[in-house]
Amino acid sequence: MKNPWKKISDKEIYDNPWIKVEEHQIINPSGNEGIYGKVHFKNKALGIVPLDDELNTWLVGQYRYTLDEYTWEIPMGGGLIDVDVLESAKRELKEETGLVAASWQNILRIHTSNSVTDEEGFVFVAKDLTQGETAFDDTEDLKIRKLKLSEAVRLVMSNEITDSLSIAGLLKTKLLLDEGKL
Structure with missing residues (x-):
């Protein structure tokens, strides 16, 4: 067009x-x-829905300066434009949760607010997880919460999770699971 x-x-x-x-x-x-x-944006937005065999996932809680409120989100961060998005997602998951995944699936490409920005985001589902140590950035004061994916979806539906990348990633993960595609 x-x-x-x-x-x-x-x-x-x-x-x-x-x-x-x-x-x-x-x-x-x-x-x-x-x-x-x-x-x-000088980075790509990256979100990860870690998923174990019992359909548990992990959320990250932090105080968001721009919103002036505490939020729960999927593990996420920025990846440099010239670095492979999967490599950046692996780094973010390890930094924020300590998790390392053997299996990765890119489930979503999204424009976060296309009326004012060119930011591009990606969401991955990470499976076959091994727990390790976190490595928070100096700007991060994070809390980590493990819960059932169904509970995370409930938090989306009750507006307790408001981050757009988290909402899109969690809902698409649930739909793909329901369709047998994950």
């Missing part, structure tokens, strides 16, 4: 190690001039 938007110019407004914010002068699909803000 042909792009109905026309970019006249763009300029960088802000840049840090994680994001870059741009302002674009545009002509919109109706032919009117305007501006569009774009947040470019």
